Amino acid sequence: MSSYLPYIVIGLASGSVYAIAAMGLVVTYKTSGVFNFAHGAVGMAATFVFYSLRVDLGLPTWIAGVTAVLVVGPGLGLLIDRVLLRRLVGAPSSTYLVVSVALLVALQGFFLAVYRIGIRRMAPILPSSSFRLLGVNVGWDQASVVLIAAAVGGALFLFFRTRLGVLTRAVVEEPGLAQLAGINGGLLTTASWMLGGALAALAGVLLTPELGVDAVILTLLVVQAFGAAAVGRLVNLPRTYCGALVIGILAALSTRFVVDYPSLQGIPSSLPFIVLFAVLVLSGRGTFVEFAQDQTPQRTAAALAGRRFPGRLLLLLTIGALAAQGQMSSSRLITATTVLIYVLVFSSLGLLVGLSRQVSLCHVVFVAFGASTIARLLDTGTPYPVALVVTGLAMVPLGALVAIPAIRLSGLFLALATFAFGVLAQGLLYPTVVAFGGRAVLTIRRPTVLGIDFASPRAFYLLTLGVVLAGVVAVELVRVSRLGRLLRALGDSPTAMHSLGVDPLVPRVLVFCLAAFLAGITGALLGTLTTSVNAQTFNSFQSLIWVTVLVAAGPFSLGGAVIAALLLVWLPALVTSPTVIQWQPVAFGLAAILLAQSHNGLAGWADRRRWPDVARLAQGSEWRLGSVRGRERLEGA
């Protein structure tokens, strides 16, 4: 037993930091009803300010700490609430999700661009001397962190028992009714966002001596708080606190056990996500309450775009793609092929994010598994066309496995589960034989089909064009089919769908599986294009960027998918400057924040000119027009 004690001490300390971050997350969710995916990014931003003040400017530690925790963190919380979220009132909850994901992407991109990749070290902020307790050396820094977290937890727990605490709960439940009880709900919500920001900042500052300052690591570490928050069902503070400690201890203990098994080395850092995923999978329906936002119906009319089969646009794009390839050099052709593949990537993602309003944050994983699966299938001598289809089909059960437990719960939990799955897949599955296996690079030979050799860039471009066209036509057919209408209607009112005798689970899971199928095929194509793939090619964080690009470009139509692919792939190839690539995520994130509520993003601008009647419908004016006409007729009669 005594040999485990040191691990428990380490685990309690790191668990306490998770607890602070997780309780911040729970406080904002509980009082605003908005789950903040950018919670970790807020902590990361405050920590960078802390670093700059303390190390670059040489200010005393306490000044830097107070500025980061009491000014920067709350300030960001204030901005998020007042600038970003107030605009969204009345939007569906998927819009809130997209905006907070976009904020995460933008903030992380900004700090990566300014501070560059790489871990910066700094001197410890807490005393590192130690004392002995029960025969174990306990650092004063560890003891302080545990005490700070316990104090924060105790204070918050008591706060929610006071009258003010009850008021904040009243606000999130029924904002209108709370107003009638004389509560200034806006003020309370803002205060809770500021508190949440401060706690994220505190967690970030406490983590730095151990881990160093790095935009990617810090964002992800505070994100580990998601696991603890899930244990507390996103609303229960004591359970969240205990969950965080347990996760910390389990993670520390597991480092001891995985030493002998190199393939399991991902376990300690993935543990919070394992917990997150397990909690979501094992929870029964109704155990998680997603606070319903007041939703004004006119906004959902934005989904009207993509209601017709875009035959002319498809024809135009095909002719354009065929004509363009004649003029391109072979390096340009490779870029163009990538653009084509990404059109299908975004088209399939649009089925989820646009058509059915399901925010899926693990699209990259299906693409990655697609690449590795086809490599293995081709190794066994399977003919290419068969391998391509089997690769897609292999993603279907995987998609169902990820989607079914979460879709049961609701949109927010699908986003959380897919996010957790993305991180887990990268940490645990990529290195195994299921995917890439160790550090190995998988090679894929470009195929010969029916005696035609597709090895040359031009030939493979044409093959890709054919496959992508087939995929895109399938997506567009779904959009105009009964399944598409059901999904659109589900976005409007799940209750109405229930009363029509439609189980909402079935169409949602179907479309998720279709999206996974198509994503798998794009992965196979990408792998064949680059001819060698490894785990580093497919960072699961890329999924978040894809969602923001697509939302900015227009998630509801084929045009949006094309614009997204051009923005993500063609633009950096056209302007080969490192600055452009660095700032790309920031631009995507900001654009998604600005356009999240618009009528189909950038593609919507084009649509509005071409189909003024659709644009007017989307604004909800057509309905009024009809009723006015009807009244005139009645009064005339």
Next chain:
Amino acid sequence: MALLEVRNLRAGYGRTEVLHGVDFIVPPAATVVLLGPNGAGKTTLLHTVAGLVPVRSGDLTFNGASIAGTPAYRRVRDGICLIPEGRGVFRHLTVGENLLVSAGPEQAATAVDQAVAIFPALRDRLRLEAGALSGGQQQMLALARAFLTQAPLILCDEPSIGLAPVVIDELLEAIGTLRRAGRSLVLVEQYVQRALDLADYVYILSKGVVAFVGEPAECDSGTVFAQYLGASHG
């Protein structure tokens, strides 16, 4: 001077205007019953007075001061209390917590005692989530706010909707208590005859305008009812 004075009020939702210039007066310590068919704008009028629906044009004066621009939570402090239609309670808070929220900070300590004195049925259920109460008990809990706030003007939107007759008796009795205590009441009610028994004045709204103003006795002629409510009501 009137407690509440509404002049030429226009209000609505989105692009739809519901109230097309309504004049409406509530004297101090008077009970005004507001009648009218579905869609006449009764609820919109109450919500506009409470501040949940913005004023498009017209005047809204309470206690001699214009309140057209003040947010809803301030109007509560000024003394306007709206009990909205259909279970105006926080379902996931306990009954006790609901009462705590309803009472102002000064009354937080005595809120529970006051409420239980009026609605004894709540006594044994203080620790239950409000969502677990029966419809009638939820309506009592909602109405308890009117007693706790001390607001001089109480707007009550269809308190009897969906409730059993015996429960309605108890609720209307409680409303009568408020009336005797000298509070002004605006009551929207589907049981017209029972409402008229309480009323000092009657307004009838139709299609967003006031179609009739008068005293309950004048309503008995039946002509007004035949026109706006149909003869079967009452």
